[in-house]
Structures are given as structure tokens and as C-alpha cells.
Amino acid sequence: MINPDSGPGSSKDDDYVTIIQNSQSVGLKVIGYVATGYAGNDPNTITGQIDDYYSWYPNIDGIFLDEVSTSCSDALNFYQPIYAYIKSKQGSTIVTINPGTNVPECFVNCSTIIVTFESPLSDYNDYQVSEWNARYPREKFYHIIYNVPLEKLNATYQKTQENYAGYVYITDKAGGNPYNSNPSYLLAELSLLNPENTTTESTTSTSSSSTTATITITTGSTSASTSTTSSNSVDDSTSTLTQSSSTTISLISTTTLSNSGVSSHCSIPTFQFFAVLVSVLLSLSVSLY
DSSP states (O other): EEESSSSOSSSSSSSHHHHHHHHHHHBBBBBEEEEEEEESOOOHHHHHHHHHHHHTTOOOOEEEOOOOOOOOIIIIIHHHHHHHHHHTSOOOOOOEEOOOOOGGGGGGGGEEEEEEEEEHHHHHTTTTOOOGGGGGGGGGGGEEEEEEOOHHHHHHHHHHHHHTEEEEEEEEEOOOOOSSSOOOTHHHHHHGGGGOOEEEEEOOOOOOOOOOEEEEEEEEEEEEEEEEEEEEEEETTTEEEEEEEEEEEEEEEEEEEETTTEEEEEEEGGHHHHHHHHHHHHHHHHHHO
């Protein structure tokens, strides 16, 4: 996701052009952040920001709609027209929406991916999957869980499988912005990505035993995150997680440009991960310095 200034900002930024090009050259997809104010923002302002993204960054792969409401009335009358507007654009048109909680099934028709949970672990313990989720691939659903201590890491991964999440971000960070630094157990999460323990498959797999776990790597002002879809056996006593079955990886890279954040997202085969990670970090460093 790129987010120059809580949206596209007031003008094109060549640094973002470079970041998008470098990210896409290694297979990443880049989407632009737009806040919707829980259906309270002016739709003309929202479509104007979408226009700016596609005008200034024509190779962008879609839009991330934040602050999404949960009513079917808004889904039909507010978000469906915005979704259709994004889909009318040239090229890739991923539409990720973030209500941060369960929503009615009516939101399926105005999204590619839905963030159905964004809260601390204490709330996730009581999370209940909506019955209608099972009618769609788990890749439709994204869970973001923060304030997760190391001793709860593997149990939380297991919980995401039970909760039918196709994409997962887990961190021990908390507070007002749990996304401003890496999880402290980064190396434990990296062990999930050992290519020797995995085989690769298409990212379209909808197996009920698969899930995607996201981790973050930071170097100075540059960071990258990875996600892996896998079937796992868990041992909480050692905080290890052994993979079986198939693995795919989603890579998210983030950097800071003039007080603005930029990140991008893709899916790649496991064996390509480390080469892609190095390439992304190098390309981001070149663009920054």
C-alpha cells in the first residue's frame, strides 16, 4: 500500500513512481490508501483521490479503502458505486476494504479482500467467524492481530486457521500505532518461511487448512513484510511452527518518504522469497538515498 498523505497527496511524487516500478519489477502489487470516513466522506472526494492515484501512478494495482462502515445500506449506496468506479479503471483493480470487524455478506460485492478483524489479541480470543465466510475462498479475508506476546504466537496462528483467515498480520506491538516497528519475535516468524520445509502451489488454493501469516522486516527507514499460506503443526512450548502441505508468500515492503508511508503487496513462490526480499530492500534503498 502507498499512502503519501492519508491519501494520494496534492501532487505526483516521483519517489513513489520509482518505488512502484521497483516493487512491480519483482512481482509486487501496489495499492493506494483512501479513507472513507465510515461512509461519511464526500464520494466525490474519494473518487477524486482514486483518479489522482491512477493519473499520477497509472501502473497502480488497486485501492485500499480504510474506515469502512458495516451497514448494508452503505455497502449498496456508498461502497458499491466506489467499487464499480475503481473497477472501471485501466489495469489491475484490487479493492481491499477495511471495516476491521465482521460485516454482512452484502460487502462481498464491493471488495476483493475484506479486513474482518483489526484489534488486539484479547479481542481475538472471542472472535467468531461469520457463517457466510465459508461460501468464499479464505483469501477473501484478512485478520490483523496486535499485542500478541511470543508465548501466544503459535496459538494465534492456529486460531487464524480456525477463523478462516487467508491473510494474517500478527505482532506483539500495541498502542496507538502497532505498525511502526517490527514484531520482537521476527526470527521465530521467519522460521515459517524455511523453503526446505515447504512446497509451492497456486495462490488460489482454498483449502480449509491453509492460512497466511504476515511478518515485517525493518532496515533503517525501510521494511518488508512477508505472508505465508500453509498447513501447520504447532508446538507452543518451543514457539516453533513446522509446515506441511503448500506454501505461498505475500511480500509487503514499506518505506518512509517525506513523512509518508509506502508499501506494496504480492504473492510469490517460496523459493523466490529471499531473492525478492533482497531485491526489494536494495531497490527501496536506492530510491531513498
